[in-house]
Amino acid sequence: MILFSNQKTAFATCLGCQDAPCVFFKESEITPANFDGFPVNRCIDVCATGAIRIGDNGLPLIDNEKCILCGACASRCPLGAIRLVAGRGAVIEVAPNEAFLEATNSDSHNAELMRNLFQTLPTEGVSLIESDDIVNEITSKIQKAAAVVGDQFPNLLTRNLLISSGNNAAISRKGNNFMRMDIVLSNTMETSGVVEVEFGQDANMEAPRDVLDSIAVLVSRYNWTIKNTASFIVTDLLPNRRSEYWHIIQDINNVFGIKIGTITIFCLMLLNWNRKKLILLKNHNFYADRAIDSYRAEVLEPLMQRKLKLNNLPNPLVDIAK
Ligand code: SF4
Ligand code: SF4
Structure with missing residues (x-):
């Protein structure tokens, strides 16, 4: 209306x-x-x-x-x-x-x-309210789409959702082997972003290292500064609590002071359904590491500014399972 x-x-x-x-x-x-x-x-x-x-x-x-x-x-x-x-x-x-x-x-x-x-009017309103049934519906639709579209699908879907949530986002051409980063983000000239897209639990282990690799290239060869670079990983499922992934994310923050955020493709959809902007900040608000109790309560729900209407069973689309 x-x-x-x-x-x-x-x-x-x-x-x-x-x-x-x-x-x-x-x-x-x-x-x-x-x-x-x-x-x-x-x-x-x-x-x-x-x-x-x-x-x-x-x-x-x-x-x-x-x-x-x-x-x-x-x-x-x-x-x-x-x-x-x-x-x-x-x-x-x-x-x-x-x-x-x-x-x-x-x-x-x-x-x-x-x-x-x-x-000129404020763009508010929710286009779809999450539910457990919708989670199931979307999970199966994504699997089918990935099979049809092929290996570019995770990067394309991520790029498109990032643009829809208020950023410029670029993916590299297929077959280009010189630029390792999956997505480069910008919305102001002050802060830029680098994104790794990794679907599949095994691939997650490599993602934090790939982010560091990308930052090194961008800072050393393209005049980016670590201070003004936000970096994060987009995945299909959050790694479970025992995964070394959360340990590596914490180590990188402790040693280099680089906070790599983690967000699932479903969370990007939630942002779009709720017309929330993804704001590029170096100390951005979807950082999580092994010290976190609940991704859903400490990262996602503050971003959404409300409780999610999903049951409380651990769901790796929105939380870190034991
Ligand atoms: S919601 Fe729109 S952009 Fe997304 S899959 Fe459907 S038609 Fe495509
Ligand atoms: S953005 Fe698309 S759906 Fe909306 S008014 Fe324009 S053409 Fe129609």
């Missing part, structure tokens, strides 16, 4: 934006502001599974068979015209209503003006 400045309310309807931010990223969003020469993968698709495209009528169209409910497209629609429906997928509201007729019936200039009006 949209509240207009004249206090009228209406359900949002797709205006058929010329640039379709729900379907395509801008070139600037997929290019790092701080790294000339990074071999950027130029894919501008917002949807990592290829579920959303422009239809013959010029409006975006979603294939719910492919949709994994990640929320990237929905959080980029300035009108809130994309709903996330559990058990189905993302749905675009296209039914006209009185409040939107003027914009949809007129030229693209007026549609742009209407959109800008919305962009």
